[in-house]
Amino acid sequence: MVEKELKFYYAALLLGIIGALCILVFMVGHSMTTMMVMGFGMFLIMLGVLSLLYGIYADYKRTGSLRETFGVTDELIEAIGTIAKLTLIVIVAAAALAVTYEATQEQLKITSAGVESEIFSRVVSGATSFKAVMDESEEAIYYEAYDDAGNLVGYAFYSEIMGCQDVIKIAGGIDLDYRVTGVTIVRHLETPGLGAKIAEPEFQEQFRGVTIEELRLTKDDGKIDAITGATISSQAVVDAMRNKIEEIQRD
Amino acid sequence: MEERRSLSSELVRGIIKDNPVFCLVLGICPTLAVTTSFENGLGMGLAFTFVMLGSNLFISLLRKQIPSIVRLPIFIVVIGTFVTIVDMVIEAYLPPLYEALGIFVPLIVVNCIVIGRAEAYANRNPVLPSIADALGISVGFILVLTLIGGIRELLGTGKITFVMLWLLENGQLGFLELATLHIPIEPATVMILPPGAFFTIGALMFFFNFVGKKIREKRGRGD
Incomplete structure (x- = not known):
């Protein structure tokens, strides 16, 4: 036999569901009829709430304690406490991260801007300020390099190409006659001791003053000596430079 | 019994008896991956120290409040927070170190x-x-990290470079190479490559455990 209070709970549930369905009808189509149906639905929900309240009241009268009426056990309290603590810790952690993020964002901008002009001033000697030349999609193709007096002295650029292991990112500079003024490796993952020598001055110095015609490896009648045992890496740097300079020439 | 130990013995225990890499054999992944140079090892070690201190401090403070049923999620959240803070700070202030350590700073989260x-x-x-x-x-x-990093760098490149930091100078960043230790050794590239890490760790682990065992035998009984 179903307990008396339970009947009220079931009634409340049923009334609530029917009421919600009636309101849903109004959501689908707005008209006089559906509005009346919604009104009826609201009435049913109110009945349901009353039935629920009465159920709780009957429950309370039978057990005589509010805790038991709502089925609050020690385990439930403990579980709620656990959830609350976990939530609290996560909120504190999120706040700490937000603060750190805000604090480092500014420095990150300074650092990356500093890194950029530091890199570019190494590849275009004498240049102190750089102005990005954008393409249609607002991405920098290359940078115009100006000296202290504000004269255009050359162009600086980034170029990326697939190396032996991963993408190599280089920064290069050319003067107004498209002669290479310098090259430096921004990022690479070449084999240490072999391909990684592209990052060393001995290799990079060869590029200085080279024209676009001479910008090939020696085996292709160019002026750049490949690193022993690292032809692919050497070729990649040369190609990255050539591609970008040709792109700037066309522009 | 744990409570009565002195703080200094706790300190020494972590270095020798419970040395994370050679004795507990934990944290091998970053040990193998980032010890390509003395500097990287040191940087990783310092980042690790910050996380380790923060996590031990907070978890110890909260230990009576942490419900044992969700202690692991809470540990992960605390550790993850510190790791992310370190990650963001290194990215903003020490970009070369950030490049060198790569994914291994975020991976301190799952460092055992x-x-x-x-x-x-x-x-x-x-x-x-x-x-x-x-x-x-x-x-x-x-x-451990600096030892392995130093050995690998010395044998792999023939020199040990120390303190190559980005320093803030009048708002400009500059490279500063403070010290370079050069020893005439024919560099063996393999030591910088992943196998070198295994060679070095294996040799050092053998060495330390061998010495440790000898010392324990001398004392008469296993400690």
Whole structure:
């Protein structure tokens, strides 16, 4: 036999569901009829709430304690406490991260801007300020390099190409006659001791003053000596430079 | 019994008896991956120290509040927060180190040393011993990382470069190479490559355990 209070709970549930369905009808189509149906639905929900309240009241009268009426056990309290603590810790952690993020964002901008002009001033000697030349999609193709007096002295650029292991990112500079003024490796993952020598001055110095015609490896009648045992890496740097300079020439 | 140990013995224990890499054999992944140079090892070790201290401190402070049923999620959240803070700070202030350490800073989150100490020590001990424990373990870890990094760099490139930091100078950043130790050795590239890490760790682990065993035998009984 179903307990008396339970009947009220079931009634409340049923009334609530029917009421919600009636309101849903109004959501689908707005008209006089559906509005009346919604009104009826609201009435049913109110009945349901009353039935629920009465159920709780009957429950309370039978057990005589509010805790038991709502089925609050020690385990439930403990579980709620656990959830609350976990939530609290996560909120504190999120706040700490937000603060750190805000604090480092500014420095990150300074650092990356500093890194950029530091890199570019190494590849275009004498240049102190750089102005990005954008393409249609607002991405920098290359940078115009100006000296202290504000004269255009050359162009600086980034170029990326697939190396032996991963993408190599280089920064290069050319003067107004498209002669290479310098090259430096921004990022690479070449084999240490072999391909990684592209990052060393001995290799990079060869590029200085080279024209676009001479910008090939020696085996292709160019002026750049490949690193022993690292032809692919050497070729990649040369190609990255050539591609970008040709792109700037066309522009 | 744990409670009565002195703080200094906690410190030393982390370096020698519970050395994370050679004795507990934990945290091998970053040990193998980032020890290509002395500097990288040191940088990784310092980042690790910050996380280790923060996590041990907080978990030890909260140890009576942490419900045991969700202690692991809480450890992970605490550790993850510190790791992310370190990650963001390194990215903003030390870009070369950030490039060199790459994915291995975020991976401190799942470093078994940190969570191991949180579970085995900080969760059961007061704040001060927990900090001593964190310091000991961190110093042990730094020693191992710099030792392996130093050996690999020396044998792999023939020199050890120290302190190549980005320094802030009048708002401009500049490279400064403070010291370079050069020893005439024919560099063996393999030492910088992943196999070199295994060779070095294996040899050092053998050496330290061998010495440790000899010392214990001399004392008469296993300690």
